[in-house]
Amino acid sequence: MKHHIENLTEKLLSRNIKPSYQRIKILEYLTDNCTHPTVDKIFCDLHKEIPTLSKTTIYNTLNLFLEANLVRVITIEDNETRYDIDTTNHGHFKCQNCGEIYDFEADIENIKVDGLNNFIINDKSLYFKGICGKCQSA
Amino acid sequence: MKHHIENLTEKLLSRNIKPSYQRIKILEYLTDNCTHPTVDKIFCDLHKEIPTLSKTTIYNTLNLFLEANLVRVITIEDNETRYDIDTTNHGHFKCQNCGEIYDFEADIENIKVDGLNNFIINDKSLYFKGICGKCQSA
């Protein structure tokens, strides 16, 4: 999958983020790999192409992207923080066997809730756990 | 709030967990403090009453309780694991101002989802973030 650097640059500029080489590369990685990668996965993969890249830069950049709502964070498991370039409303399913995280559609906006009168809701997350179809076949 | 040790003991025995002094005390704490405490909070509070209690025992006991479905884990934020004695289906709201975690009712079982055909779903979690009513008043 090939991306136009211009698009990535524009996306960063539109959020007032200076489009440095590293930031563009990390944004490109997230765009090409919608697998909810961890920091370590991003680092290991990008390190092959950019041997000078620092893990600190990935942390800094992801926190910057988070502030700008360019990515969202997925915390299903307490020990593995994952990042998702898709900030639209959708749920996440984690397979307890293979560990993979799947997207699914869910009408999160219209969930009927009780007990949150005069609460301001900024963010909604829906996480499922179980066994994926692939793991059941095997 | 006073508890009958017998009830706590029975609860542990029913899950095949030997009701040691520490386990009963931790279960009692969780029952009396439905505030979704962290390990550190449990430790600091119980430490006053039981100076010999080890933090490792709290970790071990909570993991034991988790296995037995006596508690559930709440991972809204990646850096703070919290525990909930209430394992019935309900959602959690974290106030981004005061940090408190509120329970709310939600019809999680009947959320309409798409994209999970032949997936086995074992667990469903719903997390909201925002500003609580108390913090808006202040």
Place this chain on the structure above:
DNA sequence: TTATATAATTGTAATCATTACAGATTACAA
């Protein structure tokens, strides 16, 4: 262009939550 200031990146050290592990204590049955 060159000098200077500012911002971004890097590498290492510090922090903090959790787990591993080995020794001490307790429970319990013979």
Place this chain on the structure above:
DNA sequence: TTGTAATCTGTAATGATTACAATTATATAA
């Protein structure tokens, strides 16, 4: 009472994230 297994404790190890200072890149003014 004695011996064995389970539990608990304290400390060390691990691993993810952040703090920080030095280096490098970028922008601006002379």
